[in-house]
Ligand SMILES: Nc1ncnc2c1ncn2[C@@H]1O[C@H](COP(=O)(O)OP(=O)(O)OP(=O)(O)O)[C@@H](O)[C@H]1O
């Protein structure tokens with residue numbers, strides 16, 4: 001189960017974020033980076049945030065704690081900034097929060113301590129599976145904090161859900177943008193990462209992960225299916241993608257070798 005907290009105060013916007021995230025204080029006195037259901041990308045990007053983050057954690061990658069953030073009616077009503085007022089008012093209900101890591105800094109691939117080659121390869125593998133375009137050197141979406149690398153911002157992954165068009169086909173598609181991955185140059189063998197991780201990503205694990213996604217984040221389905229059907233759709237799509245992994249693992253390995261990394 002994910003913890004559920006109630007938003008108490010809008011602290012500050014994170015202006016650099018395209019999805020208008022903000023730091024909010026919640027009922028447990030914690031501060032969270034909140035991804036708003038009313039932010040324009042809709043609840044599907046919140047589903048990706050939860051599912052990719054939670055799968056990463058289960059594969060022993062480091063992710064800030066994910067929580068569900070309840071925004072009650074009335075919240076934001078008093079905010080003098082009309083943009084914030086509108087966003088918060090449009091986000092009444094369940095939203096997604098990541099534990100705020102105070103003092104963390106964006107990972108700098110040139111200056112910062114590098115992750116070990118096996119960890120970098122595991123992150124490249126996960127992003128290829130989830131079709132996460134948002135891990136480039138321009139926008140790494142990795143934070144350095146307490147000497148560790150933390151994975152954040154998975155809202156752009158699982159793009160298939162924008163329209164669920166020909167899912168069997170899209171599951172098998174290559175992912176050329178992996179060539180821009182910020183960790184590719186320091187990744188070890190993607191084939192080895194695959195041999196390690198693919199057996200762990202079972203139907204049961206995927207069902208567990210999607211069971212954490214509450215119904216009210218799944219009710220914007222473009223095909224009008226029930227939340228249970230949508231969860232099953234994600235699980236099937238990811239199992240199909242795993243089935244086709246020779247394709248995308250090979251592609252990542254080739255991109256890695258082109259940079260003189262891998263193996
Ligand atoms: N858990 C966290 N702790 C501390 N800072 C965070 C955390 N999550 C996000 N941030 C900061 O807020 C910024 C925006 O967050 P995030 O990348 O998740 O939003 P986004 O709108 O999806 O961003 P973009 O589309 O610009 O990549 C991050 O680049 C990072 O600097």
Ligand SMILES: [Mg+2]
Pocket residue numbers: 017139141153
């Ligand atoms: Mg980001």
